[in-house]
Amino acid sequence: MPTIVSVQNLRKAYASGFEALKGVNLEIEEGEILALLGPNGAGKTTLISTICGITVPTSGSVTVGGHDTRTAFRAARNLIGLVPQEINLEPFETVFNSVRFSRGLFGKPRNDAYIDKVLDQLSLIDKKHSKIMTLSGGMKRRVLIAKALSHEPRVLFLDEPTAGVDVELRKDMWEVVAGLKASGVTIILTTHYIEEAEAIADRVGVINKGEILLVQDKAELMAQMGRKQLQIELAEAIDEIPKGLKSYDLARANDGLHLTYSYDTKGERTGITTLLNDLAASGLKMKDLQTKQSSLEDIFVGLVKEQA
Amino acid sequence: MNYTAVKSIYIFEMARFFRTIMQSLISPVLSTSLYFVVFGAAIGSRIEQVEGVSYGAFIVPGLIMLSVMTQATTNASFGIYFPKFIGTIYELLSAPVNFLEITMGYVGAAATKAMFIGLVILTTAYFFVDIQIAHPFAMFAFLTLTCISFSLLGFIIGIWAGNFEQLQLIPLLIITPLVFLGGSFYSISMLPPVWQTITLFNPVVYLISGFRWAFFGTADVSIGLSLCAIALFTGICLTAIWWIFRTGWRIRQ
Numbered sequence: 001m002p003t004i005v006s007v008q009n010l011r012k013a014y015a016s017g018f019e020a021l022k023g024v025n026l027e028i029e030e031g032e033i034l035a036l037l038g039p040n041g042a043g044k045t046t047l048i049s050t051i052c053g054i055t056v057p058t059s060g061s062v063t064v065g066g067h068d069t070r071t072a073f074r075a076a077r078n079l080i081g082l083v084p085q086e087i088n089l090e091p092f093e094t095v096f097n098s099v100r101f102s103r104g105l106f107g108k109p110r111n112d113a114y115i116d117k118v119l120d121q122l123s124l125i126d127k128k129h130s131k132i133m134t135l136s137g138g139m140k141r142r143v144l145i146a147k148a149l150s151h152e153p154r155v156l157f158l159d160e161p162t163a164g165v166d167v168e169l170r171k172d173m174w175e176v177v178a179g180l181k182a183s184g185v186t187i188i189l190t191t192h193y194i195e196e197a198e199a200i201a202d203r204v205g206v207i208n209k210g211e212i213l214l215v216q217d218k219a220e221l222m223a224q225m226g227r228k229q230l231q232i233e234l235a236e237a238i239d240e241i242p243k244g245l246k247s248y249d250l251a252r253a254n255d256g257l258h259l260t261y262s263y264d265t266k267g268e269r270t271g272i273t274t275l276l277n278d279l280a281a282s283g284l285k286m287k288d289l290q291t292k293q294s295s296l297e298d299i300f301v302g303l304v305k306e307q308a
Numbered sequence: 309m310n311y312t313a314v315k316s317i318y319i320f321e322m323a324r325f326f327r328t329i330m331q332s333l334i335s336p337v338l339s340t341s342l343y344f345v346v347f348g349a350a351i352g353s354r355i356e357q358v359e360g361v362s363y364g365a366f367i368v369p370g371l372i373m374l375s376v377m378t379q380a381t382t383n384a385s386f387g388i389y390f391p392k393f394i395g396t397i398y399e400l401l402s403a404p405v406n407f408l409e410i411t412m413g414y415v416g417a418a419a420t421k422a423m424f425i426g427l428v429i430l431t432t433a434y435f436f437v438d439i440q441i442a443h444p445f446a447m448f449a450f451l452t453l454t455c456i457s458f459s460l461l462g463f464i465i466g467i468w469a470g471n472f473e474q475l476q477l478i479p480l481l482i483i484t485p486l487v488f489l490g491g492s493f494y495s496i497s498m499l500p501p502v503w504q505t506i507t508l509f510n511p512v513v514y515l516i517s518g519f520r521w522a523f524f525g526t527a528d529v530s531i532g533l534s535l536c537a538i539a540l541f542t543g544i545c546l547t548a549i550w551w552i553f554r555t556g557w558r559i560r561q
Contacts, residue, residue, distance in 0.1 A: 052402040056556055074310070074404035082402050088395030092327060097320070104316025105403040147399070 001029035004079075004155055004186050005051065010060035012046055012210075020046040022210040023060070028155070028188060033181055034215075035201035036190040037300055043210040044190035045085060048157045052082045064155060078106060081153035085160040085190075087140045091133035095124060098132060099146045106151035118146050122176060138169045145176065149185075156180060158189040162196060174200050194297040204296065208304050222296060223265060229292045230261040230272060235285035242282040248275055313405045317413025318420075321387055325421050332421070333428060336375050340429045343371055344436040347493060358495050359526045364437040369520040370492030371433070376426040376451065377458045377487055377512070381479045384418035384462030389469050392559070401560060407553030415463050419455035426451055439523065446531075447522035453538045454515055458483075460545035467558050486512045491520075496528045511537055 005028035012021040020043050028034055038044050049055040051062050053069060053076075061068060067075040090098060099115050119125045122142040127135060132143060141161065148156060158177070162170040170193075177200055181187055191197055197204050198218070205215040214221070237256030248271070251260045263270045279286065325332060348364035355363040391397040400410055433439060441447050462479075469475040490512030496504055507513055508529070518534025521527035527534070552558070 054398055054401045054560065056560055077402060077404040080402065082398065084395070084398050086395055088398060090391075090394065090396055093320070093323070097323065101316050101320045102399060102403075104319075105313045105399060105405060107310040107312045107404060109312065 001031060003027045004030040004065055005188070006063045007047075007051065008061045008063075010047070010050060010062060011058045012043075012050055012055060013058045020210050021050065021057070021060075024207075024210070024212050026205065026212060026215065028186060029203075030154075030186050031181070031184060032202045033177065033187045033189070033200055034203045034205060035197035035218075036188065036205045036207055037192065037194065037197050037296075038190070038207040039192060039304060042207045044207055045159055046210075047207065048082070048159050048188070048190060052080055052157060053077055078151070079154045081148035081151070081156045081185075083141075083144045083148045083156065083158045083161060085163060087137065087144065089132045089140055089143060092131060094129050094131055095119065095135070095143055095146070096128045098143065099150045102147040103150035108151045114152070115146075115150060118149050121179065122146050138165060138172070141165065141173070142176075149180075153185070155186045155188070158187065160190055160192070162191070162193065170196070194300055198296045206300060206303050208307050211307075213303050213307060218296070221299065222293070227262055227298075228265050228270075230263065230275075231290040231292065232259040232261065232279070232286055233257060233288040233290070234259065235287045238284065242284065244278050244282040245275075248278070310405050310409050313403065314409050314413045314416070317410065318417050321414060321417030322420065324387075325383075325417070332425065336379075336425045336429050337432050339375070340371060340432045341436070343367070344433070348436060358498070359524070361524050361526075362437065365439045366495075366520075366524075367493050368430070368433045368437065368439055369523050370487075370490075370516055372426050372429050372451070373454065373490075373512075373516050373519055374484075374487045374492050375429055376422045376454055377483055377515075378479055379425050380418055380422035380455050380458035381462035381465065381483055382475075383421045384415055384459040385466035385469065385475055385479075386462075387414045387418055388463055388466035389472075389475055392466070393472075397559065407550060410553075411460075411463060411549055415456065415459040418459035418462060419452070422455040422459065423451060426455070441523055442525040443522045447519065450515070450519045450522055450534075450538075453542065454519070457538060457542040457545060460542065460549065464545060464548050464552070467552055470558075483512075486510055487516075491516050491528060511541060514538070 005026070007024055007026040010021050010024040011019070013019045024043075024047060036044050036047070046055060050057050051064070051069065053073060061070070063069065064076040065079045067079075069076040093101075096115065096119070099119065100110070100112070103111070103115065116125065116128070119128055122145055124139065124142050124146060127139060132140065135143065145158075161177070162173050165173065174196070177187055177189070189196075189201075201218050203215060204218050204221055206213040234257050238252070239256060241250055241252055241259070249262060252258070253260070261272075261275060263272065344364065347367055352363035352367075357363070358366045391400065465475065465478050489507065490510050491507070496507050496513060499507060514529055514534040514537035517528040518531055518538070521531050521534070
């Protein structure tokens with residue numbers, strides 16, 4: 001996949017001296033969904049704002065579709081749609097006029113049929129002539145997306161699209177995002193909901209304290225970094241782990257009926273076979289076996305902790 | 309040049325004006341009528357002609373200027389402050405538009421509104437006093453230039469303002485006094501000599517004087533000086549706006 005957004009050594013220091021971005025490098029591939037994961041204040045919004053032109057970087061550069069966002073800002077911004085985190089909308093204007101205004105700002109000729117199509121895609125067509133102030137929170141968020149899509153961008157930035165949105169609406173939003181991806185739009189979304197990244201992203205970037213800690217294919221990341229756990233349920237409770245099993249990193253549950261063995265899927269040998277043999281040799285009877293994959297959340301918390 | 313964007317901003321801003329068209333119309337008509345009743349009929353009847361013009365007619369250019377300057381300033385300042393306040397400014401900052409295009413859209417709309425109100429007042433004045441316009445073209449040009457330059461000033465105030473109080477502060481504390489003391493309701497030749505000199509430092513004097521010349525053919529200061537003053541004022545405002553967008557002052561972090 002060709003690169004559509006390239007961020008080179010991007011730094012942003014505010015007048016207060018706070019360094020929001022500390023030399024960020026990031027390549028975004030065309031057509032992918034990249035989730036930028038990070039705790040509050042990690043620099044996610046600053047990164048997006050800098051790419052989109054709202055914040056001026058202290059140093060470094062960004063190109064979108066090969067156009068530098070500062071020297072060729074018109075060409076670069078024409079490719080970008082931005083959905084901000086806050087619901088920033090003119091309350092007294094109608095949905096349609098508001099979206100049409102956005103299209104005009106990007107210099108595109110009037111095309112009401114296209115706007116209708118976008119509104120329809122986002123289930124807003126019934127509210128076309130409603131004033132924005134009369135819409136529900138979820139609908140307002142859709143209006144923001146419609147505005148961002150009004151000029152037919154190739155890259156869409158969604159800054160925390162589901163912050164403060166209920167579960168049902170969140171799933172709805174994921175469907176919208178999936179639909180956009182299917183139509184060929186590259187999507188970068190920031191989130192601090194790990195489940196969101198896990199559910200819809202192709203790649204995951206972890207950002208903390210203004211630095212990108214990693215960017216990786218989601219499945220690969222989970223496979224590479226994920227630790228797995230083997231849970232053994234015993235037929236009879238034990239008071240302590242038998243001598244023959246001391247060399248294994250086993251944890252005994254308080255009830256004495258469960259043993260947990262952690263292993264790394266990266267390792268060539270997981271040690272499961274020998275463990276099971278030794279288990280039988282020490283006379284323990286197994287009732288059940290279960291493996292558990294650690295979630296992206298565990299990986300994320302681990303990474304952020306490591307940096308701290 | 310992204311003319312579509314300029315047009316979009318202009319239309320979007322004008323829509324705000326048309327949403328409240330009745331308020332926009334009634335308030336200048338009512339306040340002008342009040343001025344005519346108080347100044348024109350009650351006080352004016354005791355004042356002899358000023359520079360060969362009846363007092364009622366004499367105050368018309370000043371009245372128009374008073375409204376136009378305050379309307380242009382408040383419209384333009386509100387126009388750009390509101391997106392800042394509700395957060396929709398993000399859209400302008402991330403769109404492929406430069407400072408000139410944003411300014412043209414907002415200032416153009418604010419100037420149009422002020423111009424419209426100016427013409428409404430002029431029409432209202434026709435019902436109260438007998439006025440003839442000696443130089444209609446110059447009158448129109450002065451009106452346009454004043455609308456644009458004060459909208460530029462308002463635009464700067466809107467960017468500078470951090471809250472609604474500040475938004476009101478400059479029109480209230482600076483523009484209104486300058487207009488009142490700039491000869492809206494009197495000829496500066498009616499002042500004692502010391503005040504005549506002091507008044508010449510008030511930039512509004514040149515605008516009102518020029519505008520009045522367009523109506524009656526007489527002026528406090530020369531018409532060339534008036535034109536220079538308005539050109540200088542516009543130039544200063546444009547430079548300030550160019551600097552604001554270049555540095556991102558108060559809008560881009």
